[in-house]
Amino acid sequence: MSRKRDTRLTVDDARHRRSVILVYLVSALLFGALLWVELARIDRASMAAARERGAALFRLIEITRDWNARHDGVYVPVTPDTRPNPHLSHPRRDIVTVDGRALTMVNPAFMTRQISELAERAEGVRLHITSLRPIRPGNDPDPWETASLTAFERGAPEVMSLLREDGRPIHRYMAPLRMTEPCLQCHDRYGYKLGDIRGGISVTMPAESLLVLRDAQRVRTGGLFLAAALLAAGLIHYMLIVNRRHVRAIARMNADQEKLIARRTGELAASEARYRAIFDSTAEGIMLLDAEARIHHINPAFTAITGYQAGEVQGHGVEMLGAGRHGQGFFDDIRRALLGTGYWQGEIWNRRKSGDAYVQWMSITRASLPGEESAYVATLTDITQRKEVEQRMHFRANHDALTMLPNRALFADRLDAAIAAWHRHQRPFAVLFIDLDHFKAVNDRLGHPAGDALLVEAGARIASCLRESDTVARFGGDEFAVLLTEIEARAAVEDIAQRICVKLAAGFELPQGEAQVAASIGVAIAPEHGTDAELLQQHADEALYAAKRAGRNGWRVYAQDIDGGTPV
Ligand SMILES: Nc1nc2c(ncn2[C@@H]2O[C@H](COP(=O)(O)OP(=O)(O)OP(=O)(O)O)[C@@H](O)[C@H]2O)c(=O)[nH]1
Structure with a gap:
C-alpha cells in the first residue's frame, strides 16, 4: 500500500516538475517573443529619430539651396576659406564691389560644401552632395551613396542606414535632389528636366548618442520584461504549488474514502455472506x-x-x-x-x-x-x-397398548366431557365397570399370550355392543369400562350390560386353544347415581363388586343398598 502511494507521489512529483519547467519555458518564450517585438520597436523608433534628424538636416540644406538657386547664387567675400569656385562657369563669377572688395559667386553646390564643412566641425555631421554623374570629382559617391542613388532611380523616396565607420556607429540618411526651376537655370545644359533626380545629399550623423539612448531603453525594457516574465512564471509556479497541495489533500481524502469504502464494502460483503449462509443453510x-x-x-x-x-x-x-x-x-x-x-x-x-x-x-x-x-x-x-410422532405419543398416552382401546386417562377425559354435556343439555349417561371372571385361569392354562389375545377379543366384543359415540376403555388387567352417552332410558343401559355379559360369556377360540370366561358388570347412571366423575366411578365399582359377590357373570346397577340389586 505504502509502495503504491510512494509510486503515486513520484509520478506526481515528475508531473509537477514537468509542469513547472513548462511554465518557465512558455513564459520565457512568450516574454522573449514580446521582448523581441519591443526591441524591434525600439530599434525602429531609434532609426525613426535618426531619420527625422537626417531628413530635417536634408530639408534645411535643400531649402537653403533653393534659396541660393532662386537668387542665381549669392556673392560672398573671397576669403582663404572661400576661394572662387573653379567648377562654376558663370560670366560674373567674380566681381569687385565699388569699394574694392572682391566677391565670388557661391552656387548651391558650393554653398552646400561650405555648410557641410561647418556642420562637420561643429556637430560631427557630414553633408555630402553627390550624384551618379558628378560635375566635381570631389562629389563622387561612395558605395553606400551609389546604392542609395540607384534606389532613388528605382523610386525609393529616401534611404536610412545604421553603419559603422572607423569602428564608430553612424546614421546615414540620404534623399534625392530633384530638378527644380531654379536648378534648371544652371543644369539644363546637362540635359536635366524638371523633376529629374540630379543626385542626392547624404547626411552622415554620429549615432553614439542615439544608440546610447536606444541601448538604455533596450536594457530597461529587457529588465522589465525579464521581471514580468519571472513574476508571471513565479505566480503560476506558486499557483501550481498551491494547486498541487490541494490535489494532494484531495488525493489523500480520496484514498481515505476509498479505504473506508473498501472496508465498508468488505463488511457488507461479509454480512451479506453471513446472512446468505443463514438463508441458504x-x-x-x-x-x-x-x-x-x-x-x-x-x-x-x-x-x-x-x-x-x-x-x-x-x-x-x-x-x-x-x-x-x-x-x-x-x-x-x-x-x-x-x-x-x-x-x-x-x-x-x-x-x-x-x-x-x-x-x-x-x-x-x-x-x-x-x-x-x-x-x-x-x-x-x-x-x-x-405430528405423526406426537399423534403416536398422544395415542399411546391415551390408549391401552394391548387392546388399543382408550385407557383410564382418556376414559376420564370422556367422562368429564359427558358430565359437561349433561350440565349443558341434561343428557343422562352411564358408566359400566367390567371385570372378567376367572381370567387368571386362562393365563394359567393357555399362557400369557393366550390371555392377551382373549383380552383383545373381549374388548372387541364389548365394542360391538356399543354405538360409535360410546367409549370402551381398558383400565388394566382384565378390567374394562364403558361410557354410554345420550342414553334414552335405564332399560337401554341394562340391555347393553346384558348383551356384553352374553358376548363375553361365549367361548373364545384362541390360537392356543379354547377359553371360557365371563364378565361381572357394575353400572352407575348419571345423574341418578351422581354427576361427579369420582362418585360415578365409585358407584360403578361398588356395583361391579356387588355383581361379583352375587356370583359373577352378571351385572348390577348401583343402588343405595347395592346387594339388594337385581341378579342376572
Ligand atoms: N394375559 C394377561 N394377563 C393379565 C394381564 N394383566 C393382568 N393379567 C392377569 O389377570 C389376572 C387378573 O386377576 P384376577 O381378576 O384376580 O383373576 P380372575 O381369575 O379374573 O379373578 P376373578 O375376577 O375373581 O374371577 C392376573 O392373574 C393377572 O396376572 C395382561 O395384560 N395379560
Whole structure:
C-alpha cells in the first residue's frame, strides 16, 4: 500500500516538475517573443529619430539651396576659406564691389560644401552632395551613396542606414535632389528636366548618442520584461504549488474514502455472506413474498421441503402451494392477522410438487426489505413426522397398548366431557365397570399370550355392543369400562350390560386353544347415581363388586343398598 502511494507521489512529483519547467519555458518564450517585438520597436523608433534628424538636416540644406538657386547664387567675400569656385562657369563669377572688395559667386553646390564643412566641425555631421554623374570629382559617391542613388532611380523616396565607420556607429540618411526651376537655370545644359533626380545629399550623423539612448531603453525594457516574465512564471509556479497541495489533500481524502469504502464494502460483503449462509443453510424453508403474496425468493430448504425450484414458484401466488384442506375463512384469518399485527403462525396443510399433502408449521412476518418488493417473510417447517410422532405419543398416552382401546386417562377425559354435556343439555349417561371372571385361569392354562389375545377379543366384543359415540376403555388387567352417552332410558343401559355379559360369556377360540370366561358388570347412571366423575366411578365399582359377590357373570346397577340389586 505504502509502495503504491510512494509510486503515486513520484509520478506526481515528475508531473509537477514537468509542469513547472513548462511554465518557465512558455513564459520565457512568450516574454522573449514580446521582448523581441519591443526591441524591434525600439530599434525602429531609434532609426525613426535618426531619420527625422537626417531628413530635417536634408530639408534645411535643400531649402537653403533653393534659396541660393532662386537668387542665381549669392556673392560672398573671397576669403582663404572661400576661394572662387573653379567648377562654376558663370560670366560674373567674380566681381569687385565699388569699394574694392572682391566677391565670388557661391552656387548651391558650393554653398552646400561650405555648410557641410561647418556642420562637420561643429556637430560631427557630414553633408555630402553627390550624384551618379558628378560635375566635381570631389562629389563622387561612395558605395553606400551609389546604392542609395540607384534606389532613388528605382523610386525609393529616401534611404536610412545604421553603419559603422572607423569602428564608430553612424546614421546615414540620404534623399534625392530633384530638378527644380531654379536648378534648371544652371543644369539644363546637362540635359536635366524638371523633376529629374540630379543626385542626392547624404547626411552622415554620429549615432553614439542615439544608440546610447536606444541601448538604455533596450536594457530597461529587457529588465522589465525579464521581471514580468519571472513574476508571471513565479505566480503560476506558486499557483501550481498551491494547486498541487490541494490535489494532494484531495488525493489523500480520496484514498481515505476509498479505504473506508473498501472496508465498508468488505463488511457488507461479509454480512451479506453471513446472512446468505443463514438463508441458504437453515433447515427451515424461507420464502419472501410481496404485498400480493407472490413468491419472490426461496431458500434451498424450501426446495428440499416442497420439491419446487426457485424458477417454478417465483412470481406465482403462494396459493399454488396449498393442499386444498383449508376453507376460505382460514386464509381470511391469516390475512386479518397480518394486516393487524403483521404476524401469523400456525399449522397449515400444503402440497408438495410430488402431490403429497403435508402439514407444516408456518410463521409469516411483515418485513421491509431494502431494495426488495417483498413485504412478508414466511418460514416453514415440515412437521408431518413430528405430528405423526406426537399423534403416536398422544395415542399411546391415551390408549391401552394391548387392546388399543382408550385407557383410564382418556376414559376420564370422556367422562368429564359427558358430565359437561349433561350440565349443558341434561343428557343422562352411564358408566359400566367390567371385570372378567376367572381370567387368571386362562393365563394359567393357555399362557400369557393366550390371555392377551382373549383380552383383545373381549374388548372387541364389548365394542360391538356399543354405538360409535360410546367409549370402551381398558383400565388394566382384565378390567374394562364403558361410557354410554345420550342414553334414552335405564332399560337401554341394562340391555347393553346384558348383551356384553352374553358376548363375553361365549367361548373364545384362541390360537392356543379354547377359553371360557365371563364378565361381572357394575353400572352407575348419571345423574341418578351422581354427576361427579369420582362418585360415578365409585358407584360403578361398588356395583361391579356387588355383581361379583352375587356370583359373577352378571351385572348390577348401583343402588343405595347395592346387594339388594337385581341378579342376572
Ligand atoms: N394375559 C394377561 N394377563 C393379565 C394381564 N394383566 C393382568 N393379567 C392377569 O389377570 C389376572 C387378573 O386377576 P384376577 O381378576 O384376580 O383373576 P380372575 O381369575 O379374573 O379373578 P376373578 O375376577 O375373581 O374371577 C392376573 O392373574 C393377572 O396376572 C395382561 O395384560 N395379560
